Amino acid sequence: MNFSGKSVIITGAGKGIGRATAQLLAHRGAGVVAISRTRSDLDSLNAEIGGRSIVADLSVPSEARAAMAEAAGCDFLINCAGTNVLESVLEMTDEGYDRVLGINLRSALICAQEFARARIAAGGGGAIINVTSIAGHRGFQYHVCYAASKSGLEGATRVMARELGPYGIRVMAVAPTVTMTELAAQAWSDPVKSQPMLARHPAGRFADAADVASAIALLLSDDARMLTGSMLAVDGGFLAV
Template identity: 40%
Template sequence: MNFELHNRRILVTGATSGIGLDIARSLAELGAELVLFGRNRDQLAELEQELEARTQAVDITDEAAVVAAFVEMPVLDGLVNCAGISILDDVLDIQANDLENIMATNVTASAVVAREAARHMIAHGRQGSIVNVSSQAAMAALPGHLGYCASKAAMDAMTRVLCLELGPKGIRVNSVNPTVTLTPMAERAWADPAKRDPMLAAIPLGRFATPREVALPVAFLLSPAASMISGACLPVDGGFTCH
């Protein structure tokens, strides 16, 4: 089985930080040619040098900007939809504007990027792969996560529809659904034992994921080794969602 990605060009959104940054680095190690979207121009410039990647500053919530970014896009073999936001509030405190912002980024923008990437692959005769970075929050209720849970559940539903419609075009579509992943931001957010310990107790493996442990399943789903896998929502959660 071939897990390598040589001669495959992959677009990664949200590539300048967090899980997206580790995904980009892991894909580069496996030989992929990268196109990276992000909003931090300085970080994009650094990644352009580090990973020999093509980079573009794009606000994916701006549909016109996304469409424009694909005008001179090199031929793609894959997409990783990783850009996303999280706004956490208890149900009694949630604001409509927060819900709209979460859905606009995690669902609408991801759908627009997937649409443009699929159009691009089809126009160039490529049978590619799309991976949406979802969450265990799509599969289990989490306190304070109403908007986030709803957005990631919508992303999984989107994955299945994309699978159904794009499969006949030879494009596979899957999601990965990680648990808490220890990016620098998450390490700070989960440092309080009162918050951390109950979550760890609910994970059978007893620990959180590293970004690398999320990046490698993404790489697998992009690779020829996953050539018959489409429409899957893959938990990368140490068993959290087995309850």
């Protein structure tokens, strides 16, 4: 899986899965365009891997479109930007809904739209990977907006695969289990909650960001050239049992 000569846009590249993916793909030769809303995160990433960086709040549609216009010309897009607000159905707020759906779903659709338009104008080809979650497949308490956003993104992934396939653009999703990023730690740091969940993983552990990055690299590679519209669960067997 050598990506020399290829370039990739990664949203949410400052932390977690996005950062691990940027590090892995850069190590394998790809030129990385990292998008994040936090300049300090991008500066530290650039010091490690080089590449280009763009500061943008992707929850603002105009900023998302401007960032994609600046990043134009890349072969791949990885939609990693994500957030969560821990609210139950009865406690859900308009602010929480707008924050989670705005980042996790709307920004991913905008970035995919702009990427696809640019690829088609350049003759087609390339790939989009959307990072979803097993929360879109199982009902986790206090994850109502998060689950809605990730389920929605998987549905959109299938639509995009159908519509963009004629242009040679593959579109896939990876659905990680609990991945111990800063965001996940907020939801899963309590052993009373995490241990029963961990016991449901045949692999015997939660994922780390590098596990998800490796799966993304696999889907981007030529070895996966017949895969599109697919969802790959990076879950240590959780969904299988």
